[in-house]
Amino acid sequence: MEETMKPPKVTLVVGPRERFSYTQTSLESIYANTDYPFDLVFVDVCSPASVQTYLQEKSQEQSFSLLTTDHYISPNQARNVGLRYVLDHTDSDYVVFIENDVIVKRGWLTQLVNCAEETNATVVGPLTCIGNPAHQVIHNAGGKSYIKTEVKDGQTRRRIKQSAYLTGRAIADVSDQLQRTQCDYVEFHCMLVRRDIFSTIGLLDEGMLATREHIDFCFMVTQAGGHIYCEREAIVTTDTLGLASNKAGLMAWFGQLKLPDFKWSDLPYFMVRWSDAWDRASLDHLRQKWNLAEDKYFTKRYAGLGSRRHELLIKPVVRFLTLGKGNAWLEKRLIALERPLNHFWFNRYARRLRQAQFSKTV
CATH class of the missing domain: 3.90.550.10 (Spore Coat Polysaccharide Biosynthesis Protein SpsA; Chain A)
Structure with a gap:
């Protein structure tokens, strides 16, 4: 058998x-x-x-x-x-x-x-x-x-x-x-x-x-x-809680005039996960590891640091505040305000992590 x-x-x-x-x-x-x-x-x-x-x-x-x-x-x-x-x-x-x-x-x-x-x-x-x-x-x-x-x-x-x-x-x-x-x-x-x-x-x-x-x-x-x-x-x-990647999905989202689809308890990890610091470090590491030129592939991504935060936090807020119309000036101002907040949030996380690691070694 x-x-x-x-x-x-x-x-x-x-x-x-x-x-x-x-x-x-x-x-x-x-x-x-x-x-x-x-x-x-x-x-x-x-x-x-x-x-x-x-x-x-x-x-x-x-x-x-x-x-x-x-x-x-x-x-x-x-x-x-x-x-x-x-x-x-x-x-x-x-x-x-x-x-x-x-x-x-x-x-x-x-x-x-x-x-x-x-x-x-x-x-x-x-x-x-x-x-x-x-x-x-x-x-x-x-x-x-x-x-x-x-x-x-x-x-x-x-x-x-x-x-x-x-x-x-x-x-x-x-x-x-x-x-x-x-x-x-x-x-x-x-x-x-x-x-x-x-x-x-x-x-x-x-x-x-x-x-x-x-x-x-x-x-x-x-x-x-x-x-x-x-x-x-x-x-x-x-990403069933986020944006669809087609035009119809985007219009449906904006048409609902929704604020960001987050719970407050999600935000601390989200801000660290998509921090400028982690994004930048990842791109630098990839480029150096594989000996890659700093060409358009990278400069585009360096210029777009924080894009995930902007997509899922700032843009919905702008659409909500402008009744779905959008406003480029307001969006840029909120991005300018959010970026130092993200740096502060990440530095706070990094400081607490260092303190915790130091406590374990003492």
């Missing part, structure tokens, strides 16, 4: 994106809509008391591992907390990194595993949608990202070339393009990774604090000889 092959083992590592208030909805979605067996590790980075209580109760109910930190840490640092646990305590064949604001469509994990097994892919990402209603507007369907070496006037420059597939398109309009596709990168909103790659490349780079982590990681995988796919039949949605 032939021995039945056991399905590959999978552990999900759930970590923070930018806020905590969607944690329950996201986690309930995973348990309700995942038909492939999995273990789960949740990395909680100082969420509010109500969320901590929910996670403690849910971890007992579903028997998942709940790991906590005593201060805010970056998404890559949180992923490494979960990854170390998986590598040390499980024999999982795959790790799935998924952020705490993602909701999933039934069949998502089965499709990711099937793609990895059938293609021998190292990394597989789903079709990631954005906004509300869920699973309708595409945020990421994979993309191109590579380093091109150019020689000009006797000088050699290394530059990132990057483009995304199908971003902003409605799923209903591109149904003929929703097949698995080999690509250069997928994003950390949700990403399945073959366990054995970490014995080659090590843990995630914690110098990537806030932005471009997925580009850096996929460069590392490709450099190690790995292959990356987007399985477009697996569908998840991120």
